Amino acid sequence: MSTSNTDRHAAGLVTLKSITGSSGEAVVDSLKDIAPDFADWIVAFAYGDVMARPGLDKSTRQIATIAALTALGTASAQLKVHINGALNVGCTPLQVTEAILQMAVYAGFPAAINGLVAAREVFLERGVSPLSPQ
Amino acid sequence: MSTSNTDRHAAGLVTLKSITGSSGEAVVDSLKDIAPDFADWIVAFAYGDVMARPGLDKSTRQIATIAALTALGTASAQLKVHINGALNVGCTPLQVTEAILQMAVYAGFPAAINGLVAAREVFLERGVSPLSPQ
Amino acid sequence: MSTSNTDRHAAGLVTLKSITGSSGEAVVDSLKDIAPDFADWIVAFAYGDVMARPGLDKSTRQIATIAALTALGTASAQLKVHINGALNVGCTPLQVTEAILQMAVYAGFPAAINGLVAAREVFLERGVSPLSPQ
Amino acid sequence: MSTSNTDRHAAGLVTLKSITGSSGEAVVDSLKDIAPDFADWIVAFAYGDVMARPGLDKSTRQIATIAALTALGTASAQLKVHINGALNVGCTPLQVTEAILQMAVYAGFPAAINGLVAAREVFLERGVSPLSPQ
Amino acid sequence: MSTSNTDRHAAGLVTLKSITGSSGEAVVDSLKDIAPDFADWIVAFAYGDVMARPGLDKSTRQIATIAALTALGTASAQLKVHINGALNVGCTPLQVTEAILQMAVYAGFPAAINGLVAAREVFLERGVSPLSPQ
Amino acid sequence: MSTSNTDRHAAGLVTLKSITGSSGEAVVDSLKDIAPDFADWIVAFAYGDVMARPGLDKSTRQIATIAALTALGTASAQLKVHINGALNVGCTPLQVTEAILQMAVYAGFPAAINGLVAAREVFLERGVSPLSPQ
Numbered sequence: 001m002s003t004s005n006t007d008r009h010a011a012g013l014v015t016l017k018s019i020t021g022s023s024g025e026a027v028v029d030s031l032k033d034i035a036p037d038f039a040d041w042i043v044a045f046a047y048g049d050v051m052a053r054p055g056l057d058k059s060t061r062q063i064a065t066i067a068a069l070t071a072l073g074t075a076s077a078q079l080k081v082h083i084n085g086a087l088n089v090g091c092t093p094l095q096v097t098e099a100i101l102q103m104a105v106y107a108g109f110p111a112a113i114n115g116l117v118a119a120r121e122v123f124l125e126r127g128v129s130p131l132s133p134q
Numbered sequence: 135m136s137t138s139n140t141d142r143h144a145a146g147l148v149t150l151k152s153i154t155g156s157s158g159e160a161v162v163d164s165l166k167d168i169a170p171d172f173a174d175w176i177v178a179f180a181y182g183d184v185m186a187r188p189g190l191d192k193s194t195r196q197i198a199t200i201a202a203l204t205a206l207g208t209a210s211a212q213l214k215v216h217i218n219g220a221l222n223v224g225c226t227p228l229q230v231t232e233a234i235l236q237m238a239v240y241a242g243f244p245a246a247i248n249g250l251v252a253a254r255e256v257f258l259e260r261g262v263s264p265l266s267p268q
Numbered sequence: 269m270s271t272s273n274t275d276r277h278a279a280g281l282v283t284l285k286s287i288t289g290s291s292g293e294a295v296v297d298s299l300k301d302i303a304p305d306f307a308d309w310i311v312a313f314a315y316g317d318v319m320a321r322p323g324l325d326k327s328t329r330q331i332a333t334i335a336a337l338t339a340l341g342t343a344s345a346q347l348k349v350h351i352n353g354a355l356n357v358g359c360t361p362l363q364v365t366e367a368i369l370q371m372a373v374y375a376g377f378p379a380a381i382n383g384l385v386a387a388r389e390v391f392l393e394r395g396v397s398p399l400s401p402q
Numbered sequence: 403m404s405t406s407n408t409d410r411h412a413a414g415l416v417t418l419k420s421i422t423g424s425s426g427e428a429v430v431d432s433l434k435d436i437a438p439d440f441a442d443w444i445v446a447f448a449y450g451d452v453m454a455r456p457g458l459d460k461s462t463r464q465i466a467t468i469a470a471l472t473a474l475g476t477a478s479a480q481l482k483v484h485i486n487g488a489l490n491v492g493c494t495p496l497q498v499t500e501a502i503l504q505m506a507v508y509a510g511f512p513a514a515i516n517g518l519v520a521a522r523e524v525f526l527e528r529g530v531s532p533l534s535p536q
Numbered sequence: 537m538s539t540s541n542t543d544r545h546a547a548g549l550v551t552l553k554s555i556t557g558s559s560g561e562a563v564v565d566s567l568k569d570i571a572p573d574f575a576d577w578i579v580a581f582a583y584g585d586v587m588a589r590p591g592l593d594k595s596t597r598q599i600a601t602i603a604a605l606t607a608l609g610t611a612s613a614q615l616k617v618h619i620n621g622a623l624n625v626g627c628t629p630l631q632v633t634e635a636i637l638q639m640a641v642y643a644g645f646p647a648a649i650n651g652l653v654a655a656r657e658v659f660l661e662r663g664v665s666p667l668s669p670q
Numbered sequence: 671m672s673t674s675n676t677d678r679h680a681a682g683l684v685t686l687k688s689i690t691g692s693s694g695e696a697v698v699d700s701l702k703d704i705a706p707d708f709a710d711w712i713v714a715f716a717y718g719d720v721m722a723r724p725g726l727d728k729s730t731r732q733i734a735t736i737a738a739l740t741a742l743g744t745a746s747a748q749l750k751v752h753i754n755g756a757l758n759v760g761c762t763p764l765q766v767t768e769a770i771l772q773m774a775v776y777a778g779f780p781a782a783i784n785g786l787v788a789a790r791e792v793f794l795e796r797g798v799s800p801l802s803p804q
Contacts, residue, residue, distance in 0.1 A: 005541055031381070034388050034398040037585070038369050038380065045581050046239045046377055049573070056232040060194055064201035064233045068240045071202035071510075073744030074341030075378035078240075098190040099198050101708050105180045106202045106212075108473075108509040109716055110745035112708065113701070120704050130704040139675055165515070168522050168532040171719070172503050172514065179715050180511055183707070205376075207610030208475030209512035235574050241376040242339075243582055244611035246574065247567070254570050264570040273407055299783070302790050302800040305451070306771050306782065313447050314641045314779055317439070324634040328596055332603035332635045336642045339604035342743030343780035346642075366592040367600050373582045374604045374614075433649070436656050436666040440637050440648065448645055448775045457768040458733070465730055466737035466769045470776045473738035476609030477646035480776075500726040501734045507716045508738045508748075607778075643778040644741075 005044065012048025019051065019058065019085040027081070062086035063099045070100050070115035071107035079115065083122040093123055093132050139178065146182025153185065153192065153219040161215070196220035197233045204234050204249035205241035213249065217256040227257055227266050273312065280316025287319065287326065287353040295349070330354035331367045338368050338383035339375035347383065351390040361391055361400050407446065414450025421453065421460065421487040429483070464488035465501045472502050472517035473509035481517065485524040495525055495534050541580065548584025555587065555594065555621040563617070598622035599635045606636050606651035607643035615651065619658040629659055629668050675714065682718025689721065689728065689755040697751070732756035733769045740770050740785035741777035749785065753792040763793055763802050 003011075016024045024047075031039040051061060062085045069079040086096050100115035123130045137145075150158045158181075165173040185195060196219045203213040220230050234249035257264045271279075284292045292315075299307040319329060330353045337347040354364050368383035391398045405413075418426045426449075433441040453463060464487045471481040488498050502517035525532045539547075552560045560583075567575040587597060598621045605615040622632050636651035659666045673681075686694045694717075701709040721731060732755045739749040756766050770785035793800045 003541065005539065005544075008541075027381075031384060034384055034391070035365055035369055037589075038372065038384065041372065041581070041585060042377065045577070045585070049577060049581070050236055050239050053232060053235075053573075055228050056197070056236070060197055060229075060233075061236060063190075063194055063198050064236055065240055067198035067202045068205035068237060069378065071206055072241065072341070072378075073742070075382065078378040078381065094189050095194075097705055098187060099194075101187075101705055102184055102190070102195060102198055103202060104510075104708065104711065105184050106199055106510045106512060107206065108505075108513070109507050109712065110739065110742075110748040111510070113697075113748065114745065116701060116704055116708065123704070137675065139673065139678075142675075161515075165518060168518055168525070169499055169503055171723075172506065172518065175506065175715070175719060176511065179711070179719070183711060183715070187707075203512065206475070206512075207608070209516065212512040212515065231571055235571055237376075238574065238577065239377050242372075242374045242379070243578065244374060244605065244608075244614040245376070247563075247614065248611060250567060250570055250574065257570070271407065273405065273410075276407075295783075299786060302786055302793070303767055303771055305455075306774065306786065309447070309451060309774065310779065313443070313451070317443060317447070318638055318641050321439075321634060321637075323630050324599075324638070328599055328631075328635075329638060331592075331596055332599050332638055333642055335600035336603045336607035336639060337780065339608055340643065340743070340780075343784060346780040346783065362591050363596075366589060367596075369589075370586055370592070370597060370600055371604060373586050374601055375608065429649075433652060436652055436659070437633055437637055440640065440652065443640065444645065452772055452775050455768060455771075457764050458772070462730055462733055462765075462769075463772060465726075466733050466772055467776055469734035469738045470741035470773060471646065473742055474609070474646075474777065477650060480646040480649065496725050497730075500723060501730075503723075504720055504726070504731060504734055505738060507720050508735055509742065639778075641779050644774075644776045644781070646776060647778070 008044040008048035009040070010048075011052045012043040012046070015047040015052040016043060019047075019062065019088060020081055021084070021088055023081060023084065058089040059086065059091050059095075062089055062091060063095065066096060066099050066115070067103060067106075070103045070111055073107070073111045073114060076114065076118050079118045080122050083119050084126070087122070087126065087128070093119075093128050093130050097130060142178040142182035143174070144182075145186045146177035146180070149181040149186040150177060153181075153196065153223055154215055155218070155222055157215060157218065192223040193220065193225050193229075196223055196225060197229065200230060200233050200249070201237060201240075204237040204245055207241070207245045207248060210248065210252050213252045214256050217253050218260070221256070221260065221262070227253075227262050227264050231264060276312040276316035277308070278316075279320045280311040280314070283315040283320040284311060287315075287330065287356055288349060289352070289356055291349060291352065326357040327354065327359050327363075330357055330359060331363065334364060334367050334383070335371060335374075338371045338379055341375070341379045341382060344382065344386050347386045348390050351387050352394070355390070355394065355396070361387075361396050361398050365398060410446040410450035411442070412450075413454045414445035414448070417449040417454040418445060421449075421464065421491060422483055423486070423490055425483060425486065460491040461488065461493050461497075464491055464493060465497065468498060468501050468517070469505060469508075472505045472513055475509070475513045475516060478516065478520050481520045482524050485521050486528070489524070489528065489530070495521075495530050495532050499532060544580040544584035545576070546584075547588045548579040548582070551583040551588040552579060555583075555598065555624060556617055557620070557624055559617060559620065594625040595622065595627050595631075598625055598627060599631065602632060602635050602651070603639060603642075606639045606647055609643070609647045609650060612650065612654050615654045616658050619655050620662070623658070623662065623664070629655075629664050629666050633666060678714040678718035679710070680718075681722045682713040682716070685717040685722040686713060689717075689732065689758060690751055691754070691758055693751060693754065728759040729756065729761050729765075732759055732761060733765065736766060736769050736785070737773060737776075740773045740781055743777070743781045743784060746784065746788050749788045750792050753789050754796070757792070757796065757798070763789075763798050763800050767800060
C-alpha cells in the first residue's frame with residue numbers, strides 16, 4: 001500500500017511498453033472510449049501491480065501467460081499480444097513454440113494446434129524463423 | 135521418429151523422476167490396473183516425447199504447467215504434483231507463488247486463490263516457507 | 269407440469285421477442301433446417317420454461333447471461349444477442365459495461381476485454397453512447 | 403410440439419430409469435426442495451425431450467456424455483452418474499475407459515486422469531473389472 | 537487515478553464487509569501468509585476499484601458473479617461466498633436460485649446442479665428457506 | 671511398448687487417412703514448418719497410439735470427439751475436421767446432429783448452437799442433407 005497510484009500507473013506504463021511495445025498502449029487507448037477505468041486497470045493493476053513485480057523474470061512471465069492462454073483457448077488476440085511480448089523481452093521463437101507444444105499434454109492437441117496457429121501468424125508478421133533458437 | 139520406444143520410455147522415466155520424485159511413478163503405477171497403456175503414455179509421451187525436450191529449461195516448463203493448470207482450474211491434484219515438481223527442479227516457493235498470482239490477471243481471482251490454496255498445501259507438506267526467495 | 273406445450277411455446281415466443289426483438293426469431297428460424305426440434309427447445313424450454321419465469325426481473329436475467337457468457341468466453345455471437353437483449357429490456361449501456369468489467373475479477377482481463385469488444389460492436393450498431401447512464 | 407407435457411414427463415421418467423436406475427430419480431428428488439421446476443426439467447427436458455430421442459442409440463449417447471464431462475472436468479458427480487449409465491445400457495467397462503483415454507488427446511492428460519479416477523470409483527462400487535471387454 | 541491507494545483500500549474494505557460480512561476478511565487474512573500483496577489486491581482492486589463502483593447495484597453485481605461462477609464451475613468455495621454475499625446485500629434465496637437455474641440454458645445442467653448444491657449448503661447454514669421470496 | 675515407432679507412425683497414418691481423408695494430412699503437413707515433432711505426435715500418438723485402438727469402434731470415437739469439442743467450444747476448426755471424420759467413417763448427418771444437440775443439456779445452448787453452425791458448414795461443403803438418416 002506504500003506505492004501511490006501515480007507510481008503504480010508509471011510502473012505499469014514502463015512494463016507495458018517493455019513487453020508489448022506500442023501495441024499494448026494501442027489496446028489500452030482503444031478501450032478508453034468504452035471503459036476508461038478498465039483501460040487504467042490494465043496499466044495500473046495488470047502491468048503496474050502484477051507484471052512489474054520482481055519475483056519472476058519477464059521472460060518466464062510471458063511464457064506463463066502464453067501457456068495459460070493457450071490452455072484456456074478463449075483469447076487468441078491476447079495470446080498473440082503475449083507471443084509478441086515474449087519475443088520483445090528476449091524469448092526465442094523456439095521457446096515460445098515449446099511452451100505451446102507442452103500444452104498438448106495439459107490441455108489437449110486442439111488447444112496446442114490453435115496456439116501454434118497464433119504463433120505462426122506472429123512469427124510471419126515479424127519475419128522470424130519459427131525454429132530459430134535465438 | 136529416430137528414437138525407439140525403449141528410448142522414449144527410458145527418457146520419460148528419467149524426466150518423470152527428476153520432476154516428480156517418487157510421486158509421479160506412484161500415479162503411473164496406480165493407473166496400471168485400469169488403463170495400462172495410458173500409464174505408459176504418461177511416461178513415453180508426456181514425459182519422454184514432451185517434457186524431456188531440450189528447448190525450454192525444466193524450471194520454466196514447470197512454471198508453464200502451473201500457470202496453465204491454475205488458469206484451467208479443473209485439476210488441483212495435478213497442480214499440486216507440478217508445484218512439487220517446480221520445487222524439485224529448482225524453482226523457489228516465491229517463483230511458484232508469483233506464477234499463480236499472475237493468473238489473477240489472465241484467469242481471474244478465484245482461479246488464483248485456488249492455486250494459492252494448492253501451493254500452501256504443498257509448502258506445508260514440504261515444510262518450506264511460502265515467501266522464501268530461495 | 270400444468271402448463272401445456274402450446275402454452276410453453278406461446279410464453280417462450282413472447283419472451284423471445286421482448287428480449288431479442290426480431291433477431292432471436294431469425295436465429296431460431298435459421299436452425300429449423302438442420303435441427304427443427306432444437307429450434308423449438310430454444311422457444312419452449314430456454315425462453316418458455318426458463319427466461320419467462322417471474323422470480324427474477326428481465327434486466328437482471330440479461331445481466332446474469334452477459335456475465336456468464338463473458339466469463340465462459342466461448343460464445344461471442346450469443347453474447348452480442350444478450351447485450352442487445354439487455355438494452356431491449358431497459359438496461360443502460362453503462363450497466364452492460366459494468367457487468368462485463370466485473371468479469372475481469374472473476375474470469376480475467378482477456379475475458380473482460382473480449383466482452384467489451386462485443387459490447388462496442390453492439391453499441392455501434394445501435395448508435396448508442398457506451399458511457400450513457402440511460 | 404405434438405407431444406404433451408404428460409408425455410414428455412412419462413418418456414423422460416422411462417429414459418431416466420433405464421439409464422440411471424434408481425440413482426437418477428434420487429438426484430431429481432433431492433432437488434425438489436430447492437428447485438422443484440428444475441427437477442422437472444431434468445425429467446421432461448433433459449431425459450424426455452433430449453435423451454429419449456431415437457436418432458442415436460443409448461450406448462453412444464452415454465459415451466458422448468462421458469467424453470464431454472471428462473473434457474469439461476467440472477462435473478465429477480455427474481460423470482460418475484453417466485459412467486454408471488453407460489454400464490446400465492450395455493457399454494463395457496473397456497468402452498467407457500477407451501472414451502475417457504481418448505480425451506487425453508482432446509482435453510489433455512489431467513482431464514483423462516480425473517476421468518479414470520471417476521471410472522475406477524464406479525467400477526469398484528459395482529465390482530466390475532476395469533479391463534473387462536464385456 | 538484521482539483516488540489514492542489509501543482511499544482504494546478503505547473503499548474496498550467497506551465494500552468487502554458489506555458483501556461478505558466477516559468471512560471475506562477471513563479469506564483475505566488467510567492469504568496474508570502466502571501472498572500478502574494478493575490479499576491487498578482483493579481489497580483494493582477487486583472490492584475497491586471494481587465492486588465498489590456505482591454503475592450497477594450491489595444485488596445485481598452479486599447475481600452477475602453467481603451466474604459467472606456457476607457457469608465456470610471451477611470455484612465452488614467462491615460461489616458460496618457470493619451466494620452469502622447476495623443474501624447479505626438483500627437478494628432473496630429465490631433470486632439466487634433463479635440465477636443458478638438460468639445457467640442450465642447457458643452452461644448446461646451439470647453446472648446448474650452444482651450451483652444448486654452450493655446454494656443449498658449456504659441456505660442450510662443460514663437457516664433460510666430455499667423457496668422464500670423474501 | 672512392444673510396438674516400434676515405425677509401427678506407431680504407420681498405424682497412425684492409416685487411421686488418420688481413414689478418418690480425415692486428405693485434410694488431416696494437410697493439417698499435419700502445415701505444422702511441419704513450425705513444429706515438426708508436433709506434426710509427428712499427431713500421427714504417432716493421437717492417431718497411432720490412441721485413435722487406432724480397437725476397444726471402441728471408429729464411429730463412436732468420432733461421436734465422442736464431436737461431443738467433447740462441442741462442449742469445450744474452443745476448437746471450431748477441429749470440430750469441423752471431426753464432423754467430416756464422423757461422416758467419413760460411416761456416421762449419418764443425423765447422428766452427428768444428435769450428438770451436438772445432446773450437448774445443450776451438458777454444456778448449454780450456446781455450445782450446441784455453435785456446434786450446429788459448424789455441422790451445417792460441413793454438411794453444405796459435402797452437399798449432404800442435414801436431416802438425412804443415412
